[in-house]
Amino acid sequence: MKKVSSRNGNPHLSKSPTGIQGLDEITSGGFPKGRTTLICGSAGCGKTLLAIEFLVRGAREFNEPGVFVAFEETNKELTENVISLGFDLEELARQKKIVVDHVHLERSEIEETGEYDLEGLFIRIGHAISTIGAKRVVLDTIESLFSGFSNPLILRAELRRLFRWLKEKGVTTVITGERGDGTLTRQGLEEYVSDCVIILDHRVTEQTSTRRIRVVKYRGSTHGTNEYPFLIDETGFSVIPITSVGLTYEAATGRIPSGVDDLDQMLGGKGYFVGSSILVSGTAGTGKSSLAAHFSESVCRRGEKVLYFSLEESPSQVIRNMGSIGISLAPAMKTGLLMFHAMRPTFCGLEMHLTTMHRMVEAFNPSVVIVDPINSFLTGNNELEAKSMSMRLIDYLKARKITALFTSLTTGGSQLERTDIFISSLIDTWILLRDIELGGERNRGIYILKSRGMAHSNQIREFLLTDHGIKLRDVYVGMEGVLTGSARQAQEAREREDSIKRSLEIDGRKNAILRKRQVMEARIAAIKAEFEAEEAESLKILATDQDKIDNIDKEQAEMAKSRKAGFEPSLENKS
Amino acid sequence: MKTKTSEPKAHPTDHKKSGNKSADKWILRLYIAGQTSKCQTAFINLTKICEEQLKGRYKIEIIDLLIDPKLSREHQILAIPTLVRKLPVPVRKIIGDLSNTERVLIGLDLKSRD
Numbered sequence: 001m002k003k004v005s006s007r008n009g010n011p012h013l014s015k016s017p018t019g020i021q022g023l024d025e026i027t028s029g030g031f032p033k034g035r036t037t038l039i040c041g042s043a044g045c046g047k048t049l050l051a052i053e054f055l056v057r058g059a060r061e062f063n064e065p066g067v068f069v070a071f072e073e074t075n076k077e078l079t080e081n082v083i084s085l086g087f088d089l090e091e092l093a094r095q096k097k098i099v100v101d102h103v104h105l106e107r108s109e110i111e112e113t114g115e116y117d118l119e120g121l122f123i124r125i126g127h128a129i130s131t132i133g134a135k136r137v138v139l140d141t142i143e144s145l146f147s148g149f150s151n152p153l154i155l156r157a158e159l160r161r162l163f164r165w166l167k168e169k170g171v172t173t174v175i176t177g178e179r180g181d182g183t184l185t186r187q188g189l190e191e192y193v194s195d196c197v198i199i200l201d202h203r204v205t206e207q208t209s210t211r212r213i214r215v216v217k218y219r220g221s222t223h224g225t226n227e228y229p230f231l232i233d234e235t236g237f238s239v240i241p242i243t244s245v246g247l248t249y250e251a252a253t254g255r256i257p258s259g260v261d262d263l264d265q266m267l268g269g270k271g272y273f274v275g276s277s278i279l280v281s282g283t284a285g286t287g288k289s290s291l292a293a294h295f296s297e298s299v300c301r302r303g304e305k306v307l308y309f310s311l312e313e314s315p316s317q318v319i320r321n322m323g324s325i326g327i328s329l330a331p332a333m334k335t336g337l338l339m340f341h342a343m344r345p346t347f348c349g350l351e352m353h354l355t356t357m358h359r360m361v362e363a364f365n366p367s368v369v370i371v372d373p374i375n376s377f378l379t380g381n382n383e384l385e386a387k388s389m390s391m392r393l394i395d396y397l398k399a400r401k402i403t404a405l406f407t408s409l410t411t412g413g414s415q416l417e418r419t420d421i422f423i424s425s426l427i428d429t430w431i432l433l434r435d436i437e438l439g440g441e442r443n444r445g446i447y448i449l450k451s452r453g454m455a456h457s458n459q460i461r462e463f464l465l466t467d468h469g470i471k472l473r474d475v476y477v478g479m480e481g482v483l484t485g486s487a488r489q490a491q492e493a494r495e496r497e498d499s500i501k502r503s504l505e506i507d508g509r510k511n512a513i514l515r516k517r518q519v520m521e522a523r524i525a526a527i528k529a530e531f532e533a534e535e536a537e538s539l540k541i542l543a544t545d546q547d548k549i550d551n552i553d554k555e556q557a558e559m560a561k562s563r564k565a566g567f568e569p570s571l572e573n574k575s
Numbered sequence: 576m577k578t579k580t581s582e583p584k585a586h587p588t589d590h591k592k593s594g595n596k597s598a599d600k601w602i603l604r605l606y607i608a609g610q611t612s613k614c615q616t617a618f619i620n621l622t623k624i625c626e627e628q629l630k631g632r633y634k635i636e637i638i639d640l641l642i643d644p645k646l647s648r649e650h651q652i653l654a655i656p657t658l659v660r661k662l663p664v665p666v667r668k669i670i671g672d673l674s675n676t677e678r679v680l681i682g683l684d685l686k687s688r689d
Binding site for chain 2: 119120
């Protein structure tokens with residue numbers, strides 16, 4: 001809202017700021033100073049209000065007193081009409097900042113009898129200007145003069161003179177005019193006013209009304225040429241030219257945890273970027289709101305403020321539902337860190353919603369904004385509008401460095417990677433929640449479709465809503481595909497079994513080898529024993545034989561001895 | 576109502592009858608803005624008509640808005656010159672230089688509308 005002067009086309013043309021949110025932006029600084037601006041539009045579109053706000057803000061904020069010349073309403077009516085917007089005309093009149101002059105016109109009372117001019121009106125305006133040193137003048141609606149006087153030739157000449165005269169006086173003038181048939185104003189006022197022409201419009205489409213403003217002409221200055229929606233509410237006028245916001249916001253590097261530890265791990269270990277836009281999309285019942293609630297709760301726990309726009313559920317419903325999965329939002333609401341704003345998307349026009357959101361963000365100044373779900377703005381055929389609105393909202397929040405989390409309901413049948421609201425290109429982190437149907441059950445899967453500027457997990461995780469909030473599980477990814485839920489559990493059990501089996505087998509083999517070794521060793525022992533036995537036997541026999549030989553020798557020797565023959569015992573005898 | 580002549584307090588013309596009651600006192604105010612030709616013409620025309628129609632029972636007040644500009648607001652004056660019939664009531668307003676005598680007489684209720 002504050003980037004006004006930089007784009008100002010002509011530095012020589014000084015402007016008179018309106019102080020109206022957004023209007024100064026599309027007019028690059030306000031109405032042309034010292035010149036005349038025409039505000040036209042059909043009945044009830046806010047011409048008088050815009051004009052009066054221009055005066056009031058001028059008097060209050062820019063120290064430029066103003067004169068309001070009312071041709072239609074009396075001072076009292078006017079004062080009463082604008083007091084609801086917080087403009088106390090009587091007080092401003094007492095402070096000599098504003099003069100309201102009601103010009104009473106009634107043709108039937110006036111008889112025209114020859115040449116005349118409107119010098120009286122000039123004197124009136126001139127006197128009003130000089131009493132308070134006015135810098136701004138509003139003539140509302142000067143066309144009424146045409147019903148008060150019957151001679152249009154005189155009137156037109158006088159109007160021309162009036163505008164020239166006001167220009168000479170150096171006051172910034174705003175005149176209002178009712179829209180005519182095929183012309184901007186009924187009396188062709190635009191031909192007298194060539195500096196700046198603004199059209200207000202009030203349209204009803206799909207039973208919701210939207211007010212729009214357009215700068216048709218602005219001599220000597222650049223201006224936004226689009227139709228911009230505007231709003232009139234208890235604080236006055238506001239125009240929302242968000243589409244004009246450039247891509248100039250700074251990228252933050254700080255991180256903000258998502259409230260789910262496992263998810264933080266998937267997001268490079270630290271969570272979202274501060275000031276980024278996060279989209280959580282998925283089909284019905286995949287846990288989008290739960291993720292949003294988790295995030296809110298964790299942000300509030302750290303003492304930061306969250307503004308939660310709930311477009312489908314009432315605050316108490318959200319709190320109850322989130323309580324069931326162990327997320328308690330009520331304490332944060334009590335401490336004022338969490339603010340809920342529930343609204344029906346169809347309650348008013350998109351622009352009104354956008355403006356309400358702006359107002360609330362400005363007032364509450366949260367560090368996180370949640371819109372749940374953003375695509376509920378998409379009703380009927382307003383796709384284009386909904387898209388531009390979402391874009392403007394995202395832009396706006398980014399410019400304010402507010403982390404924004406949007407949920408988006410993907411309707412069945414459409415591609416998951418397509419959001420109905422077409423904002424995916426603006427989103428920094430896109431988390432996709434999806435159903436994984438397998439083995440007769442639905443399970444929730446989560447994965448990060450994209451996350452700009454961080455190393456993020458490419459894994460599909462299973463997503464569980466437990467009594468203690470969201471838990472992420474590794475899914476089974478194998479030859480049989482992605483398994484979740486009981487299929488995953490079954491698979492896990494099977495795997496456990498298999499591994500037990502394998503370890504048992506190994507043990508068995510080990511035992512078998514051991515046994516074989518034992519057998520082998522036993523055999524070795526047996527052979528050894530046998531051999532030892534044989535050996536012992538053989539030795540014994542050998543010993544006996546030796547004994548026998550010894551004995552024979554001995555006997556022969558003895559025999560020879562007895563025969564007294566000294567001969568060698570013969571071998572023949574022996575055998 | 577801070578003009579030169581103070582308001583008559585309880586005036587005899589309080590009765591409902593308007594128009595040409597000859598006994599009534601007429602007070603006519605002519606608003607001008609400086610001595611422009613239109614204003615002078617208006618004054619001349621007015622004096623002439625009054626002399627013809629209301630001789631001896633009229634009073635013309637000239638209010639120059641350049642001298643007292645706030646009266647333009649207080650008296651709801653836009654066009655110059657403007658003639659206001661203060662008395663007899665009801666108040667009538669006539670604008671222009673009064674050169675169209677017919678319309679002036681109608682405007683002042685000195686002549687009925689056809």
